[in-house]
Amino acid sequence: MKAAPFAYVRPGRLDDVLGELAGGDGKVLAGGQSLVPVLAMRLGRPGTLVDITAVPELASATSDRDGYRVGAALRQRAVEHDRAARAVPLIGMAMPFVGHRELRSRGTVCGSLAHADPAAELPAIACCLEATVELAGPAGRRRMPAEEFVTGAMSTAAGPEDVVVSVTFPLARPGEGFGFAELARRHGDFALAGVVTRVRVGGDGGVTDARLTGFGISDRAVTRDVTSLLIEHEGDLRPATAALADAVVDTGGDTHGSTGYRRRLFGVLAARELSRALHRARDRKEGS
Structure with missing residues (x-):
């Protein structure tokens, strides 16, 4: 057509x-x-x-103490190779899984957020990191958390006269560790299930905060505070993440995988990436 x-x-x-x-x-x-x-x-x-690609303020990225700010017209490939983006480790972990190189050469970070595909990596990262989306519209500019911006499958809080101006990701801090994993039938395909994790530890190495976001498992990225889960089950996370999967994975089955398969997959990935994020957080704390 x-x-x-x-x-x-x-x-x-x-x-x-x-x-x-x-x-x-x-x-x-x-x-x-x-x-x-x-x-x-x-x-x-x-x-x-x-x-919007001819608007200068939308075609650049900046980094300061407020975070790494990505303009709405900046290509994913530019962010992927931006040295300043290394201050947000999850971007480097996830970007190679966002479609294919050719698509990243044209696609934008904010465009992925605005499209709000439930299986997309970048909205999940934004939700896990508590990133801030800036919008401009008839009533002026406003900012909102990424979790509030994405309202459902292919649905956001942006109105028909609004434009996404930027998204700002917080910079990684000492004592923070991150994890990312997804499984797709072929590289570049939509994920059957994926997880993003962020773990913070205190001076003694104890967990002070843990967040986990799943994507490809519901009508939007699903974020949960898993601090108590990680503290209580650090030695054996699989049973706890399996129970979490039963609660959050509600996408219907299809030819690529049943709901039950996606729950098992999510549980395994969640346990692994929470553990990895915790070890990385402790390593960063010791190295700070």
Whole structure:
């Protein structure tokens, strides 16, 4: 199929982008790796595509004490090779699993968040790290946690006249460790199940905070505070993560794997990556 007819504009200022989106008949175009197939299948029929790649403030990344801020038009490949992104270890862990290199050369980090695919890696990272999404719209700019931004499968808190401006990931601190794993039938395919973990330890090496986010297991990334789980079951995490899987994995089965298979997979990955994150946190604490 071919896309329905549409107009195309490429403003150079954010205010002009918002002006083009006024009325709700426009659609933001950044990388287009998700949008173009939707248009080709005529699942979406916007009157105007508003290309944001010419807006300078949206095409860069900055790093300071507030975190690593990624503009909405910055390519995933640029972030993957940005030295400043090393301060957010989960980006380096996950980025090679985001589609294929060719897709990352066009796709954007914020575009993945805005698309909100339940099996996508970047929204899961943002939720686990408590990243902040910045939006601009008719009422001005606003910021919200990534967990609140993603509201369901392919659904976000952004309105039809809003544009995602940036996402800011907190920098890793001493005493923090991270884990990432997913399983797909082929590299670059959507994950059958995946987990992202962040663990913090205190001066004595004891766990003070632990978060786990699962993706590919529900209609959105699912985040849980697993501090008590890790403290109580550090010696043998599998039974505890298996019980957690029963509670959070609710995606239906398909030709790639049943719900039961995904629960078993999630339980194994969760136990492994929580353990790895804990060991890395203790190593970073000792090295700080």
